[in-house]
Amino acid sequence: MKKTLLLMLMSTALAMTNVTAHEAHAAEKDPVKKAIKARQAAMVLRSWYAGPLFGMAKGDIEYDSEWASALAGSLKAELAMTGRGMWPEESDYENYPDESRSLPELWLDPEGAQEAGMAYADAVNEMANAAGEGLGALRSAVGQLGQSCKGCHESYRAE
Numbered sequence: 001m002k003k004t005l006l007l008m009l010m011s012t013a014l015a016m017t018n019v020t021a022h023e024a025h026a027a028e029k030d031p032v033k034k035a036i037k038a039r040q041a042a043m044v045l046r047s048w049y050a051g052p053l054f055g056m057a058k059g060d061i062e063y064d065s066e067w068a069s070a071l072a073g074s075l076k077a078e079l080a081m082t083g084r085g086m087w088p089e090e091s092d093y094e095n096y097p098d099e100s101r102s103l104p105e106l107w108l109d110p111e112g113a114q115e116a117g118m119a120y121a122d123a124v125n126e127m128a129n130a131a132g133e134g135l136g137a138l139r140s141a142v143g144q145l146g147q148s149c150k151g152c153h154e155s156y157r158a159e
């Protein structure tokens with residue numbers, strides 16, 4: 001009798017352990033969360049490479065044509081990386097409030113979002129041509145670049 005009870009308790013405990021382990025595993029493997037992380041990583045890279053370009057344009061960082069050129073080239077390289085699968089449906093901040101700041105508008109207005117992406121690509125290409133050609137050239141391209149980040153964030157990113 002006692003032995004049976006103990007066995008029952010043990011198997012319940014084991015079952016519970018299994019559920020918890022399984023849930024933790026499932027959370028780690030949530031493909032949507034992975035996708036959100038990946039797109040945020042791409043954004044972090046954009047910010048990392050664009051930051052010193054903004055700094056040079058403002059005069060906070062000394063202009064260095066080689067570095068400027070490499071930074072702009074890196075923005076261009078990031079654009080060439082595939083973002084396929086990084087923006088699955090219903091991965092906005094309303095569905096993933098702890099993970100994402102993407103507004104649902106990003107999916108509701110795909111044309112607008114695509115335009116914002118194209119404006120950014122244009123700005124990056126302009127910057128890639130200009131960045132190594134002197135501070136004046138960098139400065140003339142930097143406004144469009146900054147505006148393209150900001151424009152998209154204003155429409156499609158939550159505060």
Ligand code: HEC
Nearest residue numbers: 040043046047050100101102116117120148149152156157
């Ligand atoms: C076409 C739209 C678009 C463009 C262009 C864009 N972003 Fe973003 N960015 C987003 C969206 C949407 C998010 C929110 C992603 C999420 O949390 O799901 C974001 C998030 C970010 C984040 C936060 C990342 C994190 O760790 O959560 C940074 C930093 C950022 N962007 C920087 C930039 C910079 C710098 C540029 C320009 C050089 C840029 N972005 C261009 C749409 C854009």
